[in-house]
Amino acid sequence: MTAAKLFLKSVGKGMKGFGEKITAFVNTMLLLLVYLVGVGLTSFVARIFGKHFLERKTSKKVNSYWSDLNIKKQEREKYYKQF
C-alpha cells in the first residue's frame, strides 16, 4: 500500500515537472513569436527610417549631455497616471 502510494506520488511529481517544462516551452515559443513579429518588424521598419529608440551616441561636438527634464508640481490628476 505504502509502496503504491509512493509510486503514485512520484508519478504525480514527474507529471508536474513535465507539465511545467511544457508550459515553459509553449511560453517561450509564444514570446518568440511576439518578439519576432512585434519587436522585430517594428525594429526593422524603424531602422529603414533611421529611427532610434535609445540615444547611444557620444559626441565631441556638443558641450553638454544634460537634457531638459522639467519635473515640477502638477495637477493632482496627473499623479493618478502610471505614465
Added chain:
Amino acid sequence: MYVLGISCYYHDSSAALLKDGVIVAAAEEERFTRKKHDASFPLNAIRYCLESQHITINEVAFVGFYEKPFLKFERILSQHLEMFPFSFKTFVSSLPSWINQKLRVMKTIRKKLQYQGNVFFIHHHLAHAASSFLVSPFDKAAVLTVDGVGEWTTTSYGLAEGNEIHLMKEIKFPHSLGLLYSTITGYLGFSVNNSEYKVMGLSPYGNMNKTENKYYHQLKKIIDIKDDGSYRMDMGYFTYHYGDKMPSRRLCKLLEGKIRKPESEVTQRHKDIAAALQMITEEVLFKMLKHLHAVTKCDNLIIGGGVALNSVANGKILRNTPFKKIWIQPNATDGGNSIGVASYIYHTILNHPRNFTLTTAYLGPSFTNSEIKNFLDSNKVTYAAFADEKELVSTTAKLIYENNVVGWFQGRMEWGPRALGTRSILSNPCNKKMQEILNQKVKHREKFRPFAPVVCEDDALTYFDCDQPIPEPTDYMLMVYPVKKEWRKKIPAVTHVDGSGRLQTIRRIQNPSYYDLIKEFGTLSGVPILINTSFNIRGEPIVCTPHDAYKCMMGTGIDYVMMGKYLIKREENPKDKWDSETVAKD
C-alpha cells in the same frame, strides 16, 4: 492623516507610513521574509507599518508608488526595439514578470491590501529627491539624484524649496554612472546591486594616482565626461541595455583580463581597476556638483539614489565643491523611495507645509522586554536579566573590552542598509586581531574590508578629520573621513589602508544606551570608539526579531547577545537544535 508609500519590484522593496507628515514607521521587506534585497510586494513591511500604529488599511487616506510603471515599461520596450535581435534572451526572461506583476501594481494594491482609495504614482527620481529633501533640515537645497536607472532617467538635478521640488535636467538611459559602477562590480567578481560598496572598499588598495593608474586611462575611453559633469558612455563596452551579463568581451579586453571568479584571489590589477572606477566616479560627481552649484547658487546639497551610498565620495564633497552643507537620508537607494513618495503626497501634492526632519534611522520594529522574555522562555533559552540600563551598559562595555563579540539588539530596527546601533555587532577596535577574530567568528568577509567605527558625535573631531560642523549623514555611516594620524595605530581594526574610517557618529538623543555604552567603553580603554558591524549571518539580511538574533548568534561565533534587558551567552545554550530553522518560531 495617514499616507502609505510603497517601493517594490526592482530590489529592496519597502514600505513607509506617514502620520500627519511625520514618518512613524518604515522598513524593508527583506527583514521580514529573510531574503536579501527582496523585491516582492512588501506585504510584511506594510503590515508592520499599519500594526505599529494600530490601524487598518481603511484608515490610510492615500497610497503612493515610487515610480511610473508604464513609463518604465516604455523604456524596456525601447531597449528591445533598439537592440533587436540581441535582446531576445532578456525579452523572454523579463516580459512575463512585466505582464503578470509590474504592470499590475494597481490591481495588486487593491487585491492584496483591500485598499479602495486613491493611489498616486510619481517619477522614480522625484521619489529619490523627495525622500531626501522633504525630510531634510533644509528649507532650500540643490538636489542631485544618481542611480542605475529609474523610468528613463539615470541622473538628474534641480532645486527644491519649501515643499516643492523642481528637477530641471537629466541624463537618460543607457548612460548611467550607477550602471557603470555595477558593471565593474560584476567584472571584479562581486554581486551586482549588492556589493558595490566592496569595490569602494577595495579602491584604496589600488593606485589612486591618475597619471600612474593605467586602468584609469582605459576606463576614461568608455565614458565621455563634459565640463559640466554630464556624461555619456560608449555602449559598445556594455551589455546591460540588452543582456543579462553586464561586462562585455570588449570591456574584458580593455581591462586586460576575464571577469574575476567570485572567491578567487583579488590581485593588484583588480585593486587598480577599483581605484580607477572610484576616481572616475568622484570626477563625474564633483564636476556635476560644481555645475549644479553654479546653476542653483544654493549652498545646501541633497543627494539621492544608489550612488549617494558612495560614502568615500560623499566624504570629499564639501572639500571639493562649493557646497557648504550636505544631507542624505539613511536609505538613499530605491528602498528609501517609499518615504519619498509618501512625503511628496502629503507635503507637495496635498500642499501641507513641512513639519518633520528625519533625525534618526530607527523606524523599524521593536520588541518589549516581555516579548523578548516570552521568546526566550518558550524556546528554553538560558539567560540573565539586568537590573537596569546602567548595569546593561557597564556589563556590555566590560565584555567588549575583554575582546568578546557582542550582539546588540535594542529598540527599533534601523531604516536602510547599515546597522546603526540597534541591530549591531559590537567589538573592541583597539585589538589588532579583532578584524581577524570578527571574520573568523561571524562575518567571514574579504580580508581587504575593514570594519566601521562608531564614535559619539562630541568625540568625533578628536579622532577623525571630519568636515566642520560634522554633516548629519555621518550619523548614518554615509561619510568616510580620515582617521587622525596619531590614532591610526591605536584603532587598527577600523582604520582602512589609506588611513580612512567609515564612521558612524551618534548623538545621545538618538540612542542613549548606545551612546552611554561607547562612553563607558572609552572609560575602560581610553578610546571611546567601538567596532560596529551589521548583526547578520553572511548573505542574510540584518536581523529583525529576537528569533533572528538568537539564531544568528547560535549559527556563528558571537559570544553574547544583549537583547533588551536580557543577556544571553552562546556557550550556555545548546547549539544543535538551532542548526535547524524549523525548531524555534517567534
